Amino acid sequence: MVTSVLLTGAAGRVGSAILGGLGQDYDWRLIDREPPTGKDNHQSDHEYVVADITDKDAIREAMEDVDVVIHLAGDPRPEAGWDSVITNNIDGTHTVFEAAIDAGVEKVIFASSNHVVGHYETERKPDIYRTSSDFQLDGTELPRPSNRYGISKATGEIIGRFFHDEYDIGVVCLRIGNLTKDHPPIDYERGQAMWLSYRDCAHLFDCCITSDVDYEIIYGISDNDRKYYSIDRAHEVLGYDPQDNSADYTD
Template sequence: MDDPVLLTGASGRVGQAILGGLADEYEWRLLDRDPPTGDQPGEFVVADVTDEEAIRDAMDGVGAVIHLAGDPRPEAPWDSVLTNNIDGAKTVFEAAADADVDRVVFASSNHAVGAYETDERTPGLYRSHDEYRLDGTELPRPSNLYGVSKATGEVLGRYYHDHRDLRVCCVRIGNLTESHPPIDYERGQAMWLSYRDCAHLFDRALRADYEYEIVYGISDNDRKYYSIDRAREVLGYDPQDNSAAWDGDERASEGS
């Protein structure tokens, strides 16, 4: 891709994982509400995602958008998720469509489907022998208002694909940690996403040929209740990490 990639929420944890693996792969235009604290791999725009004029200016000339910005708190109140996550996503999708951007990769969340984790399914759901999988075709079942905002972002993406011809990939991100997954936390192991696999997944979402997709963002864990088959088939996702490498109860061992 020759045109710049606009990365909103660039200073957050997901943004840093992406830039940590892909800083030299693209020309970046980075956007965050807070000024940067160090050197950045591209132009940096200090703006709020709800500032329509600033977003339109930042969108000028870009080829793709990775939209991460918003209130990331699972306990975030409605006024915040409405303004920062829903209105913010709408501003980004609208500006991208008006600027004839090729695609928007939208950071959704496991919280958009968190209510599938019922008492009847857990804790077996988190164990490698359990075959239950969510694959992206299921309806959203948010576990909190933050999850409602992410499900709404997915629907906004569908709307802008259908009516404005945007390519949209929604990535339901799992449990992103920089080092190993939480060893004593089965749910965290089941939805673990390494920094390396996160960068690779978003790289594939920028390069692959698709129209509208919902995929799960986790590593290739033995414990999993999210399917990564669609990400493999459509995006060419090839994760390298597995939470079982840090789990004494699983057959895999570190370095395998």
């Protein structure tokens, strides 16, 4: 039987990367507060629900008969204000997990962010972005968010930890780097260090959907020479085997 996947925030960039790579591999239900745009974002041919993440009834309804939830919905702006992130990201993520438990969902893949650990860079940049630096983060470190968006994503990870410990639901928190199509950011060392290509993004989410997991915090980046996020855990637990490296485009 084909795995049924609910994708929240489906109309965003991460959603497009996922659907572009995996649109034919799973039975998708998409949800976004914006209606489908009809452009090149791979939303056609899938069930599509227009609803905001704050609409608890709609979220609950969309969970029906779902095996896996990929939760991307929320305010994606690093500069987002507190009122927005506490509502859309913190409360919204709690809504998703609670509904997932009630619907018997097996696994939630939560889009966390590099901003959860942004302040590890403060005293180390720009050296941290260079191949000469040995500094690495691996997901066992305590959060040091660089903005309120990062606070909200760190809280989402903790919400996931609670629901895993309490109800044994599988949870993967993906600290997604800098996702860009075609090529890595130009003249932006930080973006090159944490670049995630579209095909590596789709592959990583595919690994998350198919792997047997308990609770994981995973860095989601390509195999960049400049990386300061370890992808060892992604390889070990999920079988993540990235194909791209920002150095192939920029050095």
